[in-house]
Amino acid sequence: MDAFVPVVPTQLLMLTGGALTVYGGLNLPTTVAVGALGVLAGDLACYLLGRYASGRRPVRSVGTGRARGIAGRLTRGLRRPGPMMILLCRFVPGGRMAACFAAGRSRYPVRHFLPAAGIAAGGWASYGGLVGHLGGAALTGSGWRMVVVAAVAAAGFALAGWALASVTARLNSTPAETPVD
Template sequence: MGFVDTAVTSPWFYLALFAVAALDGFFPVVPSESMVITAGVYAASGGPELVPVVVLAALGAFAGDHVSYVLGRGSGGRLVRRARPGTRRHRAFGWAGRTVAERGGLILVVARYVPGGRTAVTLTMGAVGFRLRSFSLFAGVAAVSWALYGALLGYVGGAAFEDDPLKGVAVGLGLALSVTVLVEAVRFIRRRRTSDHTTGGTTGDVAADVAEAR
C-alpha cells in the first residue's frame, strides 16, 4: 500500500493514467479500468484530483480507440480473418461485425463495458470503413462515460473507507465486476432467446415441409 500511495500521489501518475488508458484501447490486457478506479479511491482522500483523472482517462481511451480504428482501417479484414474459429477472439469479432452492421456507432458506447469487446468493435469499424466523423463522436461519448463510471466507482469506495484505501479499491473493483457480470448475463440471455427463436422457426419450417410432402 505504501508503494501504491507513492505511485498514485506522484505528479507522473496523470501521465501514466493517460498512457495506460490509451494502450488499453488496442492492447486489451492492460488494467486501465482498475487504474482509474484506484485513482478515484485516492481522489476521495485528497490524492490525485478527480477532474484531471476523469479528463486524462477519457482522453487516453479516446486516443486508444482511434489507434485501434486506424489499425483496422489499414489492415482491412486480415485481423478478422486471422482469428481462429471457436476462440474468444473469433466470437468477439463476429459479435462486433453483426452489431456494427445493426446498430452502428451506438454499439461502440456499449462495447466499452464488455471485456474485449471495445477492441473488437473499434478494429471492425476500421476494417469495414465506418465513417471517421461518426466514429469519433461515439468514441468520445464512450470514453467520457467510461472515465466517469470508473472514477466515480472508486470515489464512492474511497469515501466509504477513507481510512482504509485497500477496502475502497476492493469495493470499487467489486462494483465494476458486478456491472460486467450483469452485462454478460444480459448478453447470454439475449443470445439464448435469439437461438431458441431461430431454432423454433427452423423446426416449424421443417414441419411444414413434411406436412406438405405428405
C-alpha cells in the first residue's frame, strides 16, 4: 500500500508485527514472509507503472556534472537500474518507489528485477520483523527499558541525520573565491 500512499508506515507495521510475535502469538517466519510479499507486490506495481508510463521506447538517463569521490560513484551507479540500486534503495524511505519506477521506465528486464526486488524485500522484512521481535523480547515486563531504548534510538537517529547532513553539505559546497590583493 505504501507504494501508492507513501505516508503508510510499513516499517512501523513490520516492527509491530515482530513485537507481536512475542506478545500477541504471531509466528515470526509468517510475519516476515507476509511483509516481504506485501512490499514485493508494491515494488512490482511501481515497476509496472514505470514500464507502462514510458511508452514503447526505453528512456536513457543522462549524467550531469562532475562527480566527487565515492559519493559521486555511488550516485552514478544509482542512476542506472540494476540489482545494487534496487537493493540499496529498498532501505531508503521513498527510495524504493523511485528506484522501482525508474527500473520499469528504463525497461530494466523483469527477469532481473524480480530476483533483486525479492531479495531486497526479504532482507527488509527480516530486518523489521527481527528488530521488532528482539525489541519486544528485551522489553517484556520492563517499562524503564522501553524508555531507555527509545531514547537511545532517538539519539542514534538524530546523530545519523546530523552526520548525513554534514557530509552532504560538505560534498555540495564549493570553495569560496577569495580576492587576491
